[in-house]
Amino acid sequence: MKKLPIIVLISLAFIVGIGTNIFINSSGELQITETESKSAMDLPFMIENGGKVTINDIEFKEMLIINFWASWCEPCKKEIPELNSFNASLDKDNNTRLIGVAIDDMDEVISFMKEIPISYSNLTDEKNGFLLSRHFGNDKGVLPFTVVVDKNYQILHKFYGEITEKDLLNVVK
Known part of the structure; x- marks a missing residue:
């Protein structure tokens, strides 16, 4: 049961990240995706x-x-x-x-x-x-x-x- 909220949060974070084309990499730094870089x-x-x-x-x-x-x-x-x-x-x-x-x-x-x-x-x-x-x-x-x-x-x-x-x-x- 506790896994479901974590999966929902991860999914939501992924969807928000795609919408903005900005992610946080493994070092905790903001990273602009290739799509954002091209534009x-x-x-x-x-x-x-x-x-x-x-x-x-x-x-x-x-x-x-x-x-x-x-x-x-x-x-x-x-x-x-x-x-x-x-x-x-x-x-x-x-x-x-x-x-x-x-x-x-x-x-x-x-x-x-x-x-x-x-x-x-x-x-x-x-x-x-x-x-x-x-x-x-x-x-x-x-x-x-x-x-x-x-x-x-x-x-x-x-x-x-x-x-x-x-x-x-x-x-x-």
Whole structure:
């Protein structure tokens, strides 16, 4: 008789896991399934004008640098001037493109950008930003987190924590 409630709980957990495409692996860490991984580039994000875009909508030819950040993150605030400077040094033919992904609320991001301007494209969504960050290997949930991917979205470099313009220049050269 006691086995029935356990079987029901396990079945329910399995059904919920399938619905969300997120499971907890044997180490107790969240893990995104292959289905979620394939659609990670299609997760919708808000942009400042109220529209929505996906990572697949971002145009670039060789490398895309994605910086995950939040308005409440102190190291994120420190690195934004470095990222602005790096962005200014990029060629304008979109060989390499820098974007930010705010794991935050759009109102918080807009308010933040009045205090600390950001010169590169910025996408915002708390849940989808977290999922995309995990997809690119941020299994620690660290912010800031920066990933450099090629045109097939294969990871070339990952940076946990604050980065500098010099760090990024070393990657793109």
